[in-house]
Amino acid sequence: MSCASCHQLATNGADNKALSDGVDGQKTAAKTPTVYNAVFNIRQTLGGARIDLFDQVDAPITNPKEHGTTWAKVIAKLSADKAIAAKFKRIYHSPISQQNIQHAIAEFEQSLVTTNSPFDRWLQGDQNAIDSKKKQGYQLFKRYGCVSCHQDRNVGGNMFQK
Template sequence: MTLTRPFVVLLSVFFLNVAFAKEPISPIFALSKLNNEKVALGRALFFDERLSKNNKISCASCHQLTTNGADNKALSNGVEGQKTATRTPTVYNAVFNIRQTWSGARIDLFDQVDAPITNPKEHGTTWSEVIAKLSTDKELTAKFNRIYQSPISQQNIQHAIAEFEQSLVTTNAPFDRWLQGEQNAIDNQTKQGYQLFKRYGCISCHQGRNVGGNMFSKIGHFGNYFQDRGGEITEADLGRYMVTKKPYDKHVFKVPSLRLSSLQTHFFHDGSQDNLSDAIRVMAKYQLGRAIPEQDIQLIRAFLTSLVGQHPELTSPHEAE
């Protein structure tokens, strides 16, 4: 029997999908059907410091796209030198998160844009002030009128920035290429690290296309993380409880994506760890109740490194310590 080309292609896609289904992690692909003009406008706004009270803070101040999409500080600097309550998470691949912010207080990227603008410790401004400043920019006003057929508004600003953020998807990671059948895309150490990642139970929270970001979990299933960490327990440490006010949500946080974890300089909602190996140890202790040998930690690190994909904005990736 001679197979036609369309049938062969269809058969290949079928077996590729079956291969995906065998693993708890799936490849990540860029979103289609984004409006390029809105993406470009959103990018300009993302870097625009006029979106802050003192005209010195932009979205990009804390979400540094060239390195990892997050901040290289444990806590970010907001207006007047104030510190953010939690570590800035990466904006890369955030579109795939179940909700936005550590506590899941924001529904999606559109909703999340509002959070830093009006937060007194971050951009520290109001939408009326932002719109008033931007409206004096004739070129920007003309762009909004052309692209949105309406003047500059809170809704249009949020939409444009969210459109840009949806474009921040890192693709073609070595691990994803391996998932799609390219056996030599990762080495044996990386493959061993992935098996250990599953065997130790890390995969129970970090899975799916974003290797996290799709569920909430309490920090400290096997031990008192906050007591051992020391210091005052802040409202930010209460996590999702500050959203739901339900006692069982105390110290519950959105599980972060590990896609760019090997590029991060700080870890966890409080930025309390600045070393990836230590972060693995801490999570193993408090979330899994296990002590992972150093050799296995290094293998898991190799796997995490293979999750890093590519994006035109990610020009100077920072390798985690």
Template sequence: MRSLTPSLRLLCLAAGLAAAPAAPAGEPITPVPLSLHQDPAKAALGRRLFNDVRLSANSSVACASCHDVARGGSDRRAKSLGFLGQPGAVNAPTVLNAALNFKQFWDGRADTLEAQLDMVIRNPVEMGSSWEAVLAKLAGDAAYRDGFAAAYRDGLTIANLRHAIVSYERTLITPNARFDQYLRGDANAITAAEKTGYAKFKRFGCVACHQGVNVGGNMFQKFGVMGDYFAQRGGANDADRGRYAVTGNPDDLHVFKVPSLRNVTRSAPYFHDGSAATLEQALDVMFKFQLGRSGSKQDKADIIAFLNTLNSTPAGQP
């Protein structure tokens, strides 16, 4: 493990969420918090902004263009398209449960959702805009002016635009998955086959990186621990540098934030490069390059059965 998992209590407090109930003794996965503590009026403004194309330079794409809440929090593309139709460098991670990640982006360059949002707004491929430009566009919208005046003491400001969007994103957690019900004591919430898949998930070592409240999202790991994934793929490029692009440390080459596996069956394609179109393909890569072993067809079917128990609907949606 390349980074220590932050305390769940501190993580939840920072995100404005109630602490999750503890998992049964010895279980490496923790249930998603049930309670949300975001101001409803501010989160509602953020939801509108999240879907507003005026955040981009030419009013062509919104946050929801790459992070469609109805499609697993992503857009099902290997590389999302920016405001000029250009593909991004990496696959867009899901926005669902992003508030529970210890860092944002594959390379972990943003410590908070606020920092991540700032980088997306300014990115010359993604939004290509600035907060000043966004504020100028929205200042003429009476509904926004009135809404922000009611929700915020100082009304429509850059700081409040940012805060509203992040407030909405923090409602996009997915509590009460069947596996969480199982962790909370309902032994019948998952089937015998799904329990077999979970047992294999732990026994094979998947859980070494995919654990905690987000079943991932709480540490960095090298992509290709047991072999050279990039050589098999056909060579590495700048987007494959991972954490190295942030730190300049040679030990961080090809190191990425471990992705969350919550709702993973709904968020194909997989990996930072979007190279795995299906979970079966992703598991083949994980078995070979992360675990250094092979997985049978039955092993993969069992693990996918378990992964399906991690699906749940975002709590903050109407």
């Protein structure tokens, strides 16, 4: 399985399922969080068990329901692809390792930042960036109290609360 099996960039960086499909058809324990703007989260994974994006990469790889594999198998598979192995060698000046795989994935995830969306522009003062229905939706979002958890730069990810 690839990370993109669940973190689908075309569907907001997640798979939009209540529980994701893991290895061998197993259901994962939680909904897949988006990878967009994850760099701004105070911690990684829904429970905050991982410190940063680099640390987070290990969790799904070794989880028996998610990728259900080992780092040795991942390294062997990537190393068998001569083009990938050459790219890792050129970038990291060493053979493929767990550390440089984690680094590569974390660097990619850091680039997944949404900017200049209509909502971003509206928050920055462009009153014409979104229509009146979207403005009403945002008022409901605030009135229902969603902003007590879903706020800040990426509308969430800066606190833990059920």
